[in-house]
């Protein structure tokens with residue numbers, strides 16, 4: 839039987855190797871920078887938001903595999919969504935990575951983001967996984 843954690847590992851490796859939306863947006867109207875000094879992860883996030891919909895999103899930065907894969911998965915997950923949906927997804931994601939290691943994961947709500955469920959077994963890596971999301975929240979809230 840194929841192991842679910844092996845599949846998730848594959849997704850993280852693949853997104854780290856070929857991150858989605860790893861680019862700058864010339865027509866961005868929101869942006870924010872985030873960093874995680876505990877690990878040395880940094881991110882610069884740009885969005886184009888129109889009528890509360892995230893039309894386009896791109897990120898630049900450097901960091902560990904978890905932070906890059908998480909940023910890549912996040913951009914793919916929120917593109918085309920409303921900012922309210924993005925915030926709800928952030929809440930679900932945050933609940934997953936800070937939850938009990940044996941708690942069930944809501945894969946229907948989280949989709950590929952569930953690949954990062956293993957992070958909750960490593961509390962020191964939670965900030966690597968959530969940095970991009972905190973930065974997204976700041977960019978959405980920003981003036």
Ligand code: ZN
Pocket residue numbers: 874877878879901902903904905965966
């Ligand atoms: Zn990291």
